[in-house]
Amino acid sequence: MIQLAYIRENKQDVINRLAIKNIDATAAIEEIIALDQEKRRAQTEVEALLSEQNTLEKQIGELFKSGKKAEADDLKNRSAAIKEVSKGYEDKLAKLEEDLKNALIVLPNIPSTMVPPGKTPEENEVVFLNEKNMPKLADDSLPHWELTAKYDIIDFELGNKIAGAGFPVYKGQGAKLQRALINFFLDQASKAGYYEVQPPILINEESGFGTGQLPDKEGQMYHVTADNLYLIPTAEVPVTNIFRDTIVKAEEMPIKYTAYTPCFRREAGSYGAHVRGLNRLHQFDKVEIVQIAHPKDSYAILEEMRNYVCSLLDLLELPYRTLKLCGGDMSFASALTYDMEVWSGAQKRWLEVSSVSNFESFQANRLKLRYREGNDKPVLAHTLNGSALALPRIVASLLENNQTIDGIRIPAALVSYTGFDTIK
RNA sequence: GGUGAGAUGCCUGAGUGGCCGAAAGGAACAGUUUGCUAAACUGUCGUACGGGUAACUGUACCGAGGGUUCGAAUCCCUCUCUCACCGCCA
Known part of the structure; x- marks a missing residue:
């Protein structure tokens, strides 16, 4: 949620910058400003009456x-x-407050001034390219969904029987590879100073609201209606909500948390070749990193997080590139997002494996997450998060890029985790 | 799931209708004292939203929502959560 005071004082700037996200917010902003003015007037009136009332009550008591x-x-x-x-x-007054809130919560975050304009993913800016580990594959190289069948390491049909499409069963070396990647990512995150937590993977409505999934993206989450809980689409939600309604000390920041969780996404309406195999799943594993930062540091921290994610891809010996998302491809809550994509040798395309974002105070405003400097008034903190990393497409890329006649080679950094150096 | 007890500020905890935004203690912060540490003393010490250049000031908030009353932390109702015991159970 954009800070109301900012809208009040920088009306045109808000409109101009939301235009980068291809949103004409002129009418919405005008409405918000009008509602705000009306609300404040009503509040003054109400409070004057209440004040009079309070005085009378005291007098009655005396009498x-x-x-x-x-x-x-x-x-x-x-x-x-x-x-x-x-x-x-x-x-x-209550009605005005309600209307004002409703008008505010549907407004997406203001993009940072660094965000390039653009409407489609094609207009994202490639800011970094690492082709050092580009595979040289034979013409008869197999896409991962054939490799997984050949080595019997991931069974899509079996998952289909048990749950449905998009819920694969990892088997044998495939299952061990999953576990290895999770442990590897968590260990790396710990080494980088992230505090490890295991959060709930079901969340309530307030948590969904806090990070911006609700009410906007209701349909993308699995909803357990009997208890009104949602399966998390990402660990970002429970981990960031750890800090909902809190005031942290300025000197405690940045606060760095990491968590492994399964993630659940309904992905309604996405079918076709591009979602084959591991490319898009309803359930997948991911290690997430989250930081709560001082506003003055948040962009430096975004770079740090981005570099951290790249370091993982280097260790996994994968070719990758970094995109700075254009306004049109950015998420609702983000002010600036980098996507990391790995090269999938047999599919011959880039696969997104990480998204690192600075939300500035957008989530903090919904979460009431603030920091305090000395004895000053609390100020909204900045929140950031990133995947480090999402497993399925990493696996897809590892399998495809490292396939040989003798099996699939496991990158050196992972061998101590898998206990084997080749999938046979 | 059943029964009982509870929910007050950063923490402990007092408060059963007006003098309570809330005692007291602890923690924290600042200062004084001090060779250092510790201790002692003094002061500060909730949040949000309004009004005001500011000093300051208004309103609301004692788990949440309703109700009674001129007036509610305090009485009534509903809900949520916590704890204890029982049941069930990885």
Whole structure:
């Protein structure tokens, strides 16, 4: 949620920058400013009446104590009359507050000034390219969904039987590879100073609201209606919500957390060749990194996180590139996002394996996540997160790029985790 | 799932209708004292939203939502959560 005070003072800037996200917010911003003005006026009115009411109440108390019942009764009547009037104002104020909030929460975050314009993913800016590990594959190289069948390491049909499409069963060396990657990513994150947590993988509505999934993206999450809980689409939600309604000390920042969780996404309506195999799943594993940062540091930290993710890809010996997302491809809550994509040798295309974003105070405003500097007033913190990393496409790329006649080679960094150096 | 007890500020904890935005203690922060540490003393010490250049000031908030009353942390109702015991159970 964009800070109201910012909108109030920088109306045109907000409109201009939301245009980078291809949103014409002119009408919405005008409405918000009008509602805000009206709301404040109503608040002043209501509070004046309440103040009068409070004064009367005190006087009535005094009069009762000194036994002046008649005078007290007289004031009671006045009080009742004021109450009658103020009730109407209070309802009006509540309505205005509601309308204002509703207008604010549907507004996406303002993109950073660094965000390039553009409408489609094709307009994302390639800011880094590492082709050092580009595979030289034979013409008869197999896509991962054939490799997984050949070595019997991931069974899509079996998962289909148990749950449905998009819920694969990892088997044998495939299962061990999953576990190895999770442990590898968590160990690396710990080494980089992230504090490891295991959060719930079901979340309530408030948590979904806090990070911006609700009410906007309701349909993308699995909803457990009996208990009104949602399966997490990413660990970002439970981990960031650890800090909902908190005030942290400025010197404690940046706060760095990491978590491994399964992630669940309904992905309604996406079918076709590009979602084959591991390319798009309903359930997948991911290690997430989250930081709570001081506003002055958040962009430096975004770079640090991005470099950290790249370091993982280097260790896995994968070719990759980094994209700076254009306005049109950015998420609702993000101010600046980098996507990391690995090269998938047999599919011959780039696969997104990580998305690292700075949300500035957008999530913090919804979460009421603030920091305090000394004895100053609390200020909204900045939140950031990134995948480090999402497993399925990493696996797809590892399998495809490292396929040989003798099996699939496991990158050196992983061997101590898998316990084998080749999938046979 | 059943029964009982509870939910007050950073923490402990007092408060059963007006004098309570809330005692007291602890923690924290600042200062004084001090060779250092510790201790002692003094002061500060919730949040949000308004009004005001500011000093300051108004309103709301004692788990959440309703109700009674001129007036609610305090009484009533509903819900949520926590704890204890029982049941069930990885």
